[in-house]
Amino acid sequence: MCGIVAATAQRDVAPLLIAGLKALEYRGYDSAGLAVLQEGEIRRVREKGKVREMESQYLADPFPGGTGIAHTRWATHGVPNKVNAHPHIAGHVALVHNGIIENYASLRSELESRGHAFTSETDTEVMAALIGERLASGKSLLDAVSSVVHELEGAYAIAVISDKEPGRVIGARRGAPLLVGVGIGENFLGSDAQALIQVTNRMIYLEEHDVVEITRDRVRIFGQHGEAVERTIHESELSTDAVERGEYRHYMQKEIFEQPRAVADTLEARIGPHGVLPNIFGVNGDELLGKTKGLHIIACGTSYHAGLVAKYWIEDYARLPVNVEVASEYRYREAVVPDGTLFVAISQSGETADTLAAMRESRRRGYLGTLAICNVPESSVVREADLKLMTRAGPEIGVASTKAFTTQLAALGLLALQLARHRGLDDARYADLTAQLQSLPKKIEKALELEPQIVDLAEHLIHRQHALFLGRGAQYPVAMEGALKLKEISYIHAEAYAAGELKHGPLALVDEDMPVIAVAPNGPLLDKLKSNLQEVRARGGELLVFADGAASMDGNAARGSILRIDGGGDFIAPAVFTVPMQLLAYHVAVLRGTDVDQPRNLAKSVTVE
The missing domain is CATH 3.60.20.10 (Aminohydrolase, N-terminal nucleophile (Ntn) domain)
Structure with a gap:
C-alpha cells in the first residue's frame, strides 16, 4: 500500500x-x-x-x-x-x-x-x-x-x-x-x-x-x-x-512472460529425477511434515486461490485433510485445530496484514508448526515461521498478481509431493507427478505462444459488463483466479462458479450478453463440464472454452470459441491454464484503456486491515 x-x-x-x-x-x-x-x-x-x-x-x-x-x-x-x-x-x-x-x-x-x-x-x-x-x-x-x-x-x-x-x-x-x-x-x-x-x-x-x-x-x-x-x-x-519494464508495454505483461523462468527458479535444486529433495522447507522440515496429520492454509486474494488448488492436490495425493480460509475471516473465529495440524501461510509480500496476524494468532491455537510460502526472504511472515519455502518470483510490480500465483502453485506442488511421499503414495504415481512438475516451465512457455489468439478473443469481451467463469475440481479455483484478474484490471464484473452449481442459480443470468468462460482440461470431470456448457449454449450464451488439446469438445462452442492448450497432465494443468486467462484479462484491459499496472482503488501489498 x-x-x-x-x-x-x-x-x-x-x-x-x-x-x-x-x-x-x-x-x-x-x-x-x-x-x-x-x-x-x-x-x-x-x-x-x-x-x-x-x-x-x-x-x-x-x-x-x-x-x-x-x-x-x-x-x-x-x-x-x-x-x-x-x-x-x-x-x-x-x-x-x-x-x-x-x-x-x-x-x-x-x-x-x-x-x-x-x-x-x-x-x-x-x-x-x-x-x-x-x-x-x-x-x-x-x-x-x-x-x-x-x-x-x-x-x-x-x-x-x-x-x-x-x-x-x-x-x-x-x-x-x-x-x-x-x-x-x-x-x-x-x-x-x-x-x-x-x-x-x-x-x-x-x-x-x-x-x-x-x-x-x-x-x-x-x-x-x-x-x-x-x-x-x-x-x-x-x-x-x-524492476525495469524493458520491451513490454506494461509490467503485468512482462511478469506474465517471466513465469517460465520464475517457476523454473522456484523448482531449481528442490526437485530431481527421483522426486523432491530432502529438507527443502528448512532444517528438520521433513521431520515436521512426517508428523503432519492435516493442514490449515491461510491466505488472501490470489494466494487464497493458490491454497484452494493445493487442497485438491494434498487431499488427492497425500490423503490428508486440508482446510483453506481467508485470513481476515480466520483470525476472528476460533478454528478447531486437530492434533498434528500444520499451519500454512501464503503471501507474496510476506507483510499482508491479515495473513501475518493470523500466523501470530496460530501460535496460541496449538498447531504442530507453521510453514510460510512467500516471495520475500526478509519479510515478517518468513522470519516468524518455523518452516519456509521461497517462491523466487522476483519483483512483481503489477498490482494484479501473475508470476507470484504460478510460483506459489509450484511451491505448493512441492509440498503436496513431499507430503504424498511421507504418506506412501504409489511409486509410479509419484514418478509421474514429479515428471509433470518438472515440465511445468516448458508447458507455460507453450501456453504463452497463444497470445495472438487471445488478443483476438479479447475483442469479444471489451464491450461486456459481466462475465461468468466455470471450472470443476482443481480448475474451479483457477476459474476464480481468472474472474479476479478480469475484474481487477478491466473493471468488468466477473464471477466464478463450480460448474455443477450453474443450474443452482447462475444459469438465470445467462443470455446472449453474458459471456461464459470455461476451463476444460482433459480428465474424469470433462463430460460433466460439457453437460454444463450445453446448458449455456441452449440459452444463447456465448462460450469461450479453454480446452485441453486432448479433450473432445465438438459441438460445445457453436456460439463461441475454443482455445486449445496443452495442460501437461492433471497435476500441473491448473498452473498452465492460469496463463491464458491472465493474458485474456490483460488484453481486455488494454483494449478498454484501463490503468493495467495500477488499477483503481487497489494496492499491491495490503499491510493494513
Whole structure:
C-alpha cells in the first residue's frame, strides 16, 4: 500500500526521495508528498495524484537539503486530497506513516482539549502532533517518538524529522514493514527494498516494535523496551534491472512472460529425477511434515486461490485433510485445530496484514508448526515461521498478481509431493507427478505462444459488463483466479462458479450478453463440464472454452470459441491454464484503456486491515 522513503546524506536528497517514490508506485496510491530540511526550516510539497505531478510542483520551486522524508498515500482515514496527503507537519515535526492507528480518535480528542487544531482528517497528523508536544516539552526527537509509539494501538511504520535536529531521521515499526538502507556517509529508510536499491544494496530489516535513529554516519536501533539492539545487515539480491519494464508495454505483461523462468527458479535444486529433495522447507522440515496429520492454509486474494488448488492436490495425493480460509475471516473465529495440524501461510509480500496476524494468532491455537510460502526472504511472515519455502518470483510490480500465483502453485506442488511421499503414495504415481512438475516451465512457455489468439478473443469481451467463469475440481479455483484478474484490471464484473452449481442459480443470468468462460482440461470431470456448457449454449450464451488439446469438445462452442492448450497432465494443468486467462484479462484491459499496472482503488501489498 502506502510507501515511505527517507534519507539523510551529504547531498541533496529530494531527487533520491522522488526516485524512491517512483520505484514504489506499483504498490498503489492516490497522493504523494515530500518534506526536506533546508537551512533549519521544514519545506514541504504535496499533491493529489501521481508522483510526477508532485515532482512538477517541486521542480517549479525546489528546496534542496540533506535530510528528508517522502510518501505515497493510499487513503484510509480521510479522502484522497492534498490536505490529507503526507508528510504531515505539527510544530517542528514532519512525519510520514503507513498503517492505521486504531485509537487515533481518542488521542485526537485529548489533543483538541489541549488546544491543538487539526488541518486534516488523518490519524497520521495525530501522531505528528503528539511527537511535537513531547519535543516542545524538552525531549529529544528520539525520546519523543519512543514515548509516543507506546501509546499507539494498531499498525504503523513511520519516519520523522524535526527542524530542531537536522541531519537526523527517526523511524519506528509495528505491524507494517520498514527497513534501513546502509550507505557510505548516508543512510536511508524505506518501506520496501525497491525504494532503496538505487542507492544501496545493504539493508537492515527492522523487527516488531523497533525504533531506529539514522544520521549520515550512524544507525542506532532500539528494541521494545528502549534497549540498544543489533540487527543483521543483508545484501539484497534485487537489481535495478529487475524492476525495469524493458520491451513490454506494461509490467503485468512482462511478469506474465517471466513465469517460465520464475517457476523454473522456484523448482531449481528442490526437485530431481527421483522426486523432491530432502529438507527443502528448512532444517528438520521433513521431520515436521512426517508428523503432519492435516493442514490449515491461510491466505488472501490470489494466494487464497493458490491454497484452494493445493487442497485438491494434498487431499488427492497425500490423503490428508486440508482446510483453506481467508485470513481476515480466520483470525476472528476460533478454528478447531486437530492434533498434528500444520499451519500454512501464503503471501507474496510476506507483510499482508491479515495473513501475518493470523500466523501470530496460530501460535496460541496449538498447531504442530507453521510453514510460510512467500516471495520475500526478509519479510515478517518468513522470519516468524518455523518452516519456509521461497517462491523466487522476483519483483512483481503489477498490482494484479501473475508470476507470484504460478510460483506459489509450484511451491505448493512441492509440498503436496513431499507430503504424498511421507504418506506412501504409489511409486509410479509419484514418478509421474514429479515428471509433470518438472515440465511445468516448458508447458507455460507453450501456453504463452497463444497470445495472438487471445488478443483476438479479447475483442469479444471489451464491450461486456459481466462475465461468468466455470471450472470443476482443481480448475474451479483457477476459474476464480481468472474472474479476479478480469475484474481487477478491466473493471468488468466477473464471477466464478463450480460448474455443477450453474443450474443452482447462475444459469438465470445467462443470455446472449453474458459471456461464459470455461476451463476444460482433459480428465474424469470433462463430460460433466460439457453437460454444463450445453446448458449455456441452449440459452444463447456465448462460450469461450479453454480446452485441453486432448479433450473432445465438438459441438460445445457453436456460439463461441475454443482455445486449445496443452495442460501437461492433471497435476500441473491448473498452473498452465492460469496463463491464458491472465493474458485474456490483460488484453481486455488494454483494449478498454484501463490503468493495467495500477488499477483503481487497489494496492499491491495490503499491510493494513
